[in-house]
Each structure stands twice: as C-alpha cells, then as structure tokens.
Amino acid sequence: MEEKVYGVQCKTCGKETYPAHAVCPNCGGHDFEPLEITGEGKVLTYTDVYALPLDYALRYLRLAIVELDSGLRATGQLVDDDPKIGKRVRTTVGVVRETGGRKIYGLQFVPV
Amino acid sequence: MREVAIIGAGMTKFGRSDLSLIEIMSEAAIRALEDAALGDQKVDSVYVANMGAARLNRQTAIASALVDQLNLFPAMAEAVENGPASGASAFKNGFQAIASGMADVVLVTGGERMREVNNLEATDFVASMSHPQAEYIYGVTLPALAGMFTRLYMDRYGVTAKHLALVAIKNHANALKNPYAHIHQAITIEGILTAPEAVVNNPYIADPLRLYDCCPVSDGAAALVLTTREIAEKLGKPIVKVGGIGQATDTHAVHERPDPTELTAVKIAAQKAFQMAGIGPQDIDVAELHDAFTILEIAESEEAGFFPKGEGHNALEQGVTSLGGKLPINPSGGLKAKGHPVGATGVAQLVELTWQLRGAAGDRQVEGAKNAFACNFGGFGNNVVTTVLMREE
Numbered sequence A: 001m002e003e004k005v006y007g008v009q010c011k012t013c014g015k016e017t018y019p020a021h022a023v024c025p026n027c028g029g030h031d032f033e034p035l036e037i038t039g040e041g042k043v044l045t046y047t048d049v050y051a052l053p054l055d056y057a058l059r060y061l062r063l064a065i066v067e068l069d070s071g072l073r074a075t076g077q078l079v080d081d082d083p084k085i086g087k088r089v090r091t092t093v094g095v096v097r098e099t100g101g102r103k104i105y106g107l108q109f110v111p112v
Numbered sequence B: 001m002r003e004v005a006i007i008g009a010g011m012t013k014f015g016r017s018d019l020s021l022i023e024i025m026s027e028a029a030i031r032a033l034e035d036a037a038l039g040d041q042k043v044d045s046v047y048v049a050n051m052g053a054a055r056l057n058r059q060t061a062i063a064s065a066l067v068d069q070l071n072l073f074p075a076m077a078e079a080v081e082n083g084p085a086s087g088a089s090a091f092k093n094g095f096q097a098i099a100s101g102m103a104d105v106v107l108v109t110g111g112e113r114m115r116e117v118n119n120l121e122a123t124d125f126v127a128s129m130s131h132p133q134a135e136y137i138y139g140v141t142l143p144a145l146a147g148m149f150t151r152l153y154m155d156r157y158g159v160t161a162k163h164l165a166l167v168a169i170k171n172h173a174n175a176l177k178n179p180y181a182h183i184h185q186a187i188t189i190e191g192i193l194t195a196p197e198a199v200v201n202n203p204y205i206a207d208p209l210r211l212y213d214c215c216p217v218s219d220g221a222a223a224l225v226l227t228t229r230e231i232a233e234k235l236g237k238p239i240v241k242v243g244g245i246g247q248a249t250d251t252h253a254v255h256e257r258p259d260p261t262e263l264t265a266v267k268i269a270a271q272k273a274f275q276m277a278g279i280g281p282q283d284i285d286v287a288e289l290h291d292a293f294t295i296l297e298i299a300e301s302e303e304a305g306f307f308p309k310g311e312g313h314n315a316l317e318q319g320v321t322s323l324g325g326k327l328p329i330n331p332s333g334g335l336k337a338k339g340h341p342v343g344a345t346g347v348a349q350l351v352e353l354t355w356q357l358r359g360a361a362g363d364r365q366v367e368g369a370k371n372a373f374a375c376n377f378g379g380f381g382n383n384v385v386t387t388v389l390m391r392e393e
C-alpha cells in the first residue's frame, strides 16, 4: 500500500487545512473530506537538530517548514544536502520515525 | 472584583536536586508561607503548577500530596497543567479565586523535577507538546521549532548570532547576582562565538541555535502567597498588587500561523494585561521574559510592546535591557541561566518581580522599580500568560 499524508478540505466552504481540525477555521463547518498533501513548494525555514528526541540514531535531523504552491504549509524532514530558504522542493512520503518496531510514514521534502 | 496582592514569595535554588518533587515544592511553599507570616489567617486554596509529574516522576494528584506535606487541610487544592505556562496559569487561577471571593488566602506553588530522567527522555517529554501528527512524528522538538523560528527571524530582521549570544551573556551575568540561579558562569562573546574553540564549547543544538542559546534542564520550585488587599494591609505587608493578567492561545502546529515569526498570543496576552492594569509597556521598569531560547527574549520584547517589531535586538545591543539600562529584562538570569523547571518557571518569574518591587533583589535590584511585567510562554507560543505587578506606597 502506498503511504500518503492527508489534511482536510471543508465540504461547506472549500477551505483546506493541514493538519485537520474538528471545526473549520474559516466557516465553522464540521464536514470534511481528506486532502492529500502533495506537490511542489518552497522552503520557508529549516534547521538541523542535534539534540534528538527518542527513536533516532542519527548525528542530526534536518527539518523544514515548506510552503506549498497551493498555499498550505507543512512541517517535515528535508532531504537536501544544500538547504536554503526559498529553495524549490517537492513532497515525498517515507519513514520518518520508527518507534517500538512500528514504522511511521510522513513527509520528506526533496529538491525539485 | 476584589483587588489581589502578593504577600509571600519563596523559591528553591534551581539546578539538580536530590529531593523528590513534593519535597522540592514543599521547600518553596514553606519559604513563601514564612515570608507571608499569615498568623491566624489560613490558606483557603492551593494551586500547584506542574507539567510532568505523571511521566517524569510517576506521581499523580500532586496538589493533594502537597497539602498533606504542608498540613494545610482542609484547603481546596488542584494542579494546573498548561505546558511551560503552567506557573502563570496556576497564578491566574489563584488570582481569580481571591478576586471572585471564593478564597481569601491562596498558595500557588510551581515545581518540576526533570533530572529524574535522562536528557533524551526529558527532550522527548517536552517535545510531546508539539502537534502529534504534524510535528512530533518528524522528530520535532522545542529546540527544533525554535531553530526554524530563529532562522526565519534572522533572515527577515537582521538578527545575528552575535545578538543571540548577547542575550546569553547578559542573562548569565545577571544570574551571577542571583543565588537561586542554576548556572553561575560568566561567558564572553569570544568563548561562545568568535574563538576557534567556540565550536566545541558551544555546539549547535538546532542551528542556528547553539548550546548557549538554550535553557538548561533544571529541578526546582517557586511559590507565592496571595490575598486580598484588605488582608495584606491588615498584616502590614508591602503591597505588591496584581495589576493585570492576560492570556491568549495560538495554533498548535507552528506552520499554520499566517506569519510564523509573529508570536500573536504574546501580543494579545500583553495587551490584555496592560489594559487590565491601566498602564502601557512604556510604564514598565523591569520585565521577566520566557527566554527558553535566546531568540524568544528578543521576540517577546517586541510582541509585548517594549520595542517595535524587528528592533528588539538593537535595544539589546545598546544595553537598554541590561541591568542599569532603561528596561532591564531578566535580571534573575531568565530561564537561560536561572534555569527552567517547567512548572516552576511562571511562578519563579513572579517571585523575582515581587522581590524587585519590594526593593529586595540584592545586587540585581532595578532601582526604584514600581511596575513589572512577566511573560510565561507555553508550547511554542500556543498558550501564553502575561502578568503586570505594581508596587503601591
């Protein structure tokens, strides 16, 4: 099965949000349909984290907030040896954490 | 609404403690109660601020445990968990209890014993505040959010590594004058930034943030006794009045904020506290800001209204926020050097400001301080409590 990451789109007003909320921040609606988080965008900001949380046996972890062309933003892992603010990237989905033998899939941004 | 005054303040030395969480909190509470010298007045209600007892110390229902230690039966008691803003949240609850008439005398005690677990577990515990699906699963920690915030701030406003270092140097220097501070270490720009060995002494934690941009992991507790203005006067106490309290929330995932360099909850909470107090940022003589990361002192000083957006680092560089400057910020050493036992922090900020307003802050006293401001910052700015304290003659 192909892993995907989803936000939501409000069925009432069309507003897209990621992550999902129980109440639409635009119209107060409660009905949503899943919205796949995918596409191209640009790096808004990033960091290399050396003080890692549990579950990572790495020297550092490169994280970023990306602004997608749709206007939605997402936090994820940045797979790029030469990161820069404003650089064009696209979403991929991969294993972002392994905890208790369980693989967790999430967004990994790669250069376009 | 009844007027509320602080009549007792006490804290433990922050750092590594061999005592249990309840013992640490008892020590701070006893100091605050002795300071208040209540005589025949009884404590009606106890608010305990703490974030991690269940996970870090495997203890729950700690407000009941503290009342038992202090023999304050049959006082009302509850714990308040609001992330790193738990301290000021508990204080707000205590204020409301007295203002509303539910209680006449309230004990607020904040405490955390973080060093019971290793650094990895402590980092993960704090990271569990982040959004579980949109942030935490990626390995996001609080330093990671702060690192991304800092990079954007530097890019947009011209803040440099030197400005961040200046916050750390100032707050370490202030902490040398505070016997309760966790870190007693003078640092220099050479030692942490410009000398060749600085990369070893001051490695990156979440770049561009380095070790000396981040607060330590601390054990500690702080406590305050609150009462009505009438009882405070009857007890013959110097009046430190609670002028105003403000609180505001913001999005859980930082990336959802329209401008991720804006700490909107700080701005709104500060405006509310100032409005309630009937004064403005220009009237403040001393401030304690939540500098869990050096960038936050700069950003909060702007959002609170002390300096225009993007100019806090200039004020810092000009010495405005140093002891002896026009608006000293974090005379206690801040979270950066005083330490950050998360549940204790918001209470400890107000303990420092109470001492400042009483003229009892020793070598770090801000001369003639009359109005004081505190910002206690929860999550990465998703829940912020601000307080204005005022000295009355």
Ligand SMILES: [Zn+2]
Pocket (backbone or CB within 6 Å): A010, A011, A012, A013, A014, A015, A024, A025, A026, A027, A028, A029
């Ligand atoms: Zn809607």
